Amino acid sequence: AKYLIGNGKCDGEWRKREAEDLKSAVQSTIIKSQNPPNCTEAKKLVCHQNHEVCGLGCQLNHLAYCLITALATGRVLVITEDQGMPQFGNITVTQFFMPVSETCMHFEGPSSQTWEVEGNDTARVVEHIPDWNLLGRNNAPYNPPALPNKLSDRIYRRFAADPDAWWVGQMVGYLMRPSEKIQQVLKDAEKIIDFSIPVVGIHIRRGNKIEQPGAEYHEVEEYISQAELWFQRYERNHAPVSRRVYLASDDPKVLQECQEKYPHYTFFTLESILTKSNSTKEPLLGGIVEEMHLLSLTHFVVCTHSSNVCMLIYTLMHYNQGDSSEMVHSLDATWQNAFPYLKYMLFEAVMDDFNTNLRQGDELRCYIFPVDGISDENQTVETINLRTEEKHKYQLFKLKKIPQTYDFASFDEHDEIVNAV
Numbered sequence: 001a002k003y004l005i006g007n008g009k010c011d012g013e014w015r016k017r018e019a020e021d022l023k024s025a026v027q028s029t030i031i032k033s034q035n036p037p038n039c040t041e042a043k044k045l046v047c048h049q050n051h052e053v054c055g056l057g058c059q060l061n062h063l064a065y066c067l068i069t070a071l072a073t074g075r076v077l078v079i080t081e082d083q084g085m086p087q088f089g090n091i092t093v094t095q096f097f098m099p100v101s102e103t104c105m106h107f108e109g110p111s112s113q114t115w116e117v118e119g120n121d122t123a124r125v126v127e128h129i130p131d132w133n134l135l136g137r138n139n140a141p142y143n144p145p146a147l148p149n150k151l152s153d154r155i156y157r158r159f160a161a162d163p164d165a166w167w168v169g170q171m172v173g174y175l176m177r178p179s180e181k182i183q184q185v186l187k188d189a190e191k192i193i194d195f196s197i198p199v200v201g202i203h204i205r206r207g208n209k210i211e212q213p214g215a216e217y218h219e220v221e222e223y224i225s226q227a228e229l230w231f232q233r234y235e236r237n238h239a240p241v242s243r244r245v246y247l248a249s250d251d252p253k254v255l256q257e258c259q260e261k262y263p264h265y266t267f268f269t270l271e272s273i274l275t276k277s278n279s280t281k282e283p284l285l286g287g288i289v290e291e292m293h294l295l296s297l298t299h300f301v302v303c304t305h306s307s308n309v310c311m312l313i314y315t316l317m318h319y320n321q322g323d324s325s326e327m328v329h330s331l332d333a334t335w336q337n338a339f340p341y342l343k344y345m346l347f348e349a350v351m352d353d354f355n356t357n358l359r360q361g362d363e364l365r366c367y368i369f370p371v372d373g374i375s376d377e378n379q380t381v382e383t384i385n386l387r388t389e390e391k392h393k394y395q396l397f398k399l400k401k402i403p404q405t406y407d408f409a410s411f412d413e414h415d416e417i418v419n420a421v
Helices: 008-036 055-073 148-159 163-176 182-193 207-211 220-235 253-261 270-274 286-294 307-320 408-413 415-419
Strands: 044-047 076-079 112-114 125-128 200-204 243-249 263-266 302-304 329-332 344-349 363-367 380-384 391-395 398-400
Touching: 008 055, 008 076, 008 148, 008 163, 008 408, 044 055, 044 263, 055 076, 055 125, 055 163, 055 286, 055 344, 055 408, 148 163, 148 243, 163 307, 182 220, 182 270, 182 286, 200 220, 200 286, 200 307, 207 344, 220 253, 220 270, 220 302, 243 253, 243 286, 270 286, 302 307, 307 329, 344 380
Parallel strands: 044 076, 044 125, 112 125, 200 243, 200 302, 243 263, 302 329
Antiparallel strands: 344 363, 344 398, 363 380, 380 391
């Protein structure tokens, strides 16, 4: 799945070039929007990092939504640094990654506090309230899966399988640009694993995560079986390869269990990498910074989307490698079900189903969060028919996704960037 597949060499080259152009357009627009010519006069959106019991993955997913909100409403995103993650000694995201702006990093004066930012809000400074109960009722029109009007056709054409994850991945990738010091640490870590030949990433989250709703305990056999399936599929068109796995887990017993049960596999871990690193022997933020980066460079990842880290890896892979819709297998939720700011998707029926009063052309709404609207295992969706108001579950082949768009203010303001690609 890592390699571009199309109708011949020309199609593959077009797909690669188009992916690079779209990424360049979005990243250039973010940079321009985040560095206005007059910071004093610029409208700002302030987001905090002081969510209780919210680790790095959770923080970055929230900040990705903040960046989408800023782009949609024509504001500069300002991330406060005075408060951080209590469980990590109030460490902030900005201690590991580049600033979101080089010229506009602070705000002054009174702010308007809200949990849903309106595009026509005239307040100079809007402060995003990190209240999960309120955010659960947030139905802003620019929420994912909405894409910028000016790029939506091209994004849907190039990333038809999962355009929403690609779009969020552009935010995650921008936020996770490593600082100069961290960049060297990551480069040294990359040298230990040869990513030019197949390696599968496995992220096993245990600890307190499996105590949360929707998260279940999964045996290592479930992860390895998916990794083995990927290797076998790869070998249908390539010579046999060694079973190489980058293993990340918060349970120290997992590595020994994997080695005992699968002796023909080679397992890389962050601990083994750091012992050979020239930069540092100490993991960053418990190792999660390096692990997310390394996992996003693998050919295929097995994890659980009930974990924020798994969600981030999926979107980060879209940023690093282009279309990654078939490069991650989640053992529980789909990414759409797990990402907390994606509320619903629209579908159109492509055929009749007389048993459920479905007619070709009917529009159906699938609510994503907090209801498990999409089943990845059965390829079905739980829907409400907007014509009949009836609720039914349908297989995805009977439906096609309806693109949702929004007039993102920042893309209008920097129209020259979009037109140049």
